[in-house]
Amino acid sequence: MPERSPTDSPRPRRPAKTSTSAAKAAPVVEQVVEQVDTSYLETLIGYNTRRAALAIIAEFLPGMAAFGLRPVEFSVLVLIADNPGITARQLCDTLDILPPNLVGMIKDLEKRGLVEKRNHPNDRRAQGLYLREAGNTWLQEARQTATELEIKASNRLSTTERKTLMRLLQKIYLSEQ
Amino acid sequence: MPERSPTDSPRPRRPAKTSTSAAKAAPVVEQVVEQVDTSYLETLIGYNTRRAALAIIAEFLPGMAAFGLRPVEFSVLVLIADNPGITARQLCDTLDILPPNLVGMIKDLEKRGLVEKRNHPNDRRAQGLYLREAGNTWLQEARQTATELEIKASNRLSTTERKTLMRLLQKIYLSEQ
DNA sequence: TATTGTTATACTCTATAACTATA
DNA sequence: TATAGTTATAGAGTATAACAATA
Numbered sequence: 001m002p003e004r005s006p007t008d009s010p011r012p013r014r015p016a017k018t019s020t021s022a023a024k025a026a027p028v029v030e031q032v033v034e035q036v037d038t039s040y041l042e043t044l045i046g047y048n049t050r051r052a053a054l055a056i057i058a059e060f061l062p063g064m065a066a067f068g069l070r071p072v073e074f075s076v077l078v079l080i081a082d083n084p085g086i087t088a089r090q091l092c093d094t095l096d097i098l099p100p101n102l103v104g105m106i107k108d109l110e111k112r113g114l115v116e117k118r119n120h121p122n123d124r125r126a127q128g129l130y131l132r133e134a135g136n137t138w139l140q141e142a143r144q145t146a147t148e149l150e151i152k153a154s155n156r157l158s159t160t161e162r163k164t165l166m167r168l169l170q171k172i173y174l175s176e177q
Numbered sequence: 178m179p180e181r182s183p184t185d186s187p188r189p190r191r192p193a194k195t196s197t198s199a200a201k202a203a204p205v206v207e208q209v210v211e212q213v214d215t216s217y218l219e220t221l222i223g224y225n226t227r228r229a230a231l232a233i234i235a236e237f238l239p240g241m242a243a244f245g246l247r248p249v250e251f252s253v254l255v256l257i258a259d260n261p262g263i264t265a266r267q268l269c270d271t272l273d274i275l276p277p278n279l280v281g282m283i284k285d286l287e288k289r290g291l292v293e294k295r296n297h298p299n300d301r302r303a304q305g306l307y308l309r310e311a312g313n314t315w316l317q318e319a320r321q322t323a324t325e326l327e328i329k330a331s332n333r334l335s336t337t338e339r340k341t342l343m344r345l346l347q348k349i350y351l352s353e354q
Numbered sequence: 355t356a357t358t359g360t361t362a363t364a365c366t367c368t369a370t371a372a373c374t375a376t377a
Numbered sequence: 378t379a380t381a382g383t384t385a386t387a388g389a390g391t392a393t394a395a396c397a398a399t400a
Contacts, residue, residue: 030298030305031262036271040255040320045327045339046233047252048346053230054273055350056223072390075224078217085208089358094213096231101391103360121207125358125399128207143217150222156348162222165345169225171333173232249367266381278368280383302376302381 049169059153060146067142068112072097073105074146077131080115081139085128087120114138226346236330237323244319245289249274250282251323254308257292258316262305264297291315 041047060071069077075095080086088106092099106129109115114135120126131139154162218224237248246254252272257263265283269276283306286292291312297303308316331339 030295032298032305033260033263033267036256036263036267037259038256038271040259041252042343042347044323045331045343046230046237046248046323048343048350049226049230049233050248051273051350052346053223053226056226060223071223071227075218079213079215082214082217083210086210086213087358090210090213094215096228098392099359100361100363100393118207120358121209123358123400127359128209130206146221146223154222154349156352157345161345161348164341166219166222166225168334168338168342168345169229170219171338172331173225173228175333264381275369276382277370277384277386297381300377300381302374304382 045172049172056150056153059149063145063149063152064142067138067145069142073109074142076102076105077109077114077135077139078143080129081131081136084130085118085120087126087128089126091129222349226349233327233330236326240322240326240329241319244315244322246319250286251319253279253282254286254291254312254316255320257306258308258313261307262295262297264303264305266303268306 057071064070064074067074072095076091079091079094083090088099088102091097092102106115106117110117113132116130116132117127118130120128154165157165234248241247241251244251249272253268256268256271260267265276265279268274269279283292283294287294290309293307293309294304295307297305331342334342
């Protein structure tokens with residue numbers, strides 16, 4: 001992996017004249033920052049998206065702790081509920097998680113009596129995953145709570161804005177095929 | 178294939194019996210999922226935001242590897258460049274990272290000749306962080322590359338849509354004070 | 355030969371406790 | 378007493394390699 005550093009760059013550099021503003025350009029003095037300027041970062045989709053994701057997760061984690069579900073476990077349970085017989089492989093492909101990291105999660109959900117494995121009709125290597133009877137109404141409550149937490153985390157957005165936001169986000173991560 | 182609305186209750190298409198006799202292999206209980214239904218997850222802002230963030234990072238990582246910068250390091254450098262004299266504490270507050278996890282990063286950036294510490298004018302506990310002369314034009318290139326990668330990662334969005342997206346995301350994570 | 359699920363393991367990222375020197 | 382920066386370390390999250398059973 002080639003690393004570029006300003007000190008070992010093979011190309012000749014322009015003189016390091018970057019003085020756009022006198023306040024920021026003087027390199028020798030000791031300055032105090034009163035208000036942090038984040039204007040550039042706020043022009044980056046990646047920065048904004050990551051910050052928003054962290055803010056929502058910060059709301060999700062304590063709110064869903066009553067169900068003992070973290071975001072990925074919740075997603076896994078929902079997919080199993082909405083897709084009875086889904087395989088581990090399908091879960092991994094859908095949620096972008098690696099098979100070894102799913103094994104422990106499924107084991108835990110089984111141990112909690114929420115999920116069970118059954119034979120796959122066509123493929124004896126695979127196993128179908130199913131939500132157990134007890135998990136159904138319970139997951140329904142969890143969904144309700146999750147949705148409420150989402151709305152709380154985005155309470156400055158109107159319903160229309162929420163839809164717009166999700167449409168635009170999907171344009172990003174669904175454009176990868 | 179029947180489409181399920183996210184507000185509908187998730188009903189597995191199986192009778193409410195959990196004990197399956199091996200002798201009577203009912204074909205209803207073992208199912209095959211052809212197409213994974215993610216409709217409920219796609220109604221969640223948290224899910225969409227996290228997936229989009231991962232997609233952009235997946236573009237960012239290899240693209241910025243030439244600069245030896247991962248997302249957080251890039252953000253730190255940008256903030257130091259745009260806020261000469263910023264302290265570690267201010268960086269942590271702004272980027273939501275914990276002080277112990279910043280120490281190693283700053284050390285590395287110093288070792289690479291990109292950043293230097295100077296005494297804080299008012300507070301002898303703190304240290305001001307500054308981009309070294311050589312880092313300026315170099316970081317300018319990095320910014321240019323980062324912006325190009327962003328546009329590439331969101332190439333299905335128009336300029337207007339990008340602005341809308343960022344405005345909506347900021348409404349989420351800036352609404353936390 | 356390729357794929358599903360699994361184990362073991364390594365690596366990265368994030369979090370906690372405790373210390374020092376200053377305020 | 379509180380804060381800035383640091384150290385050490387623990388924990389969570391993510392990654393790779395290799396294997397058995399099956400396709």
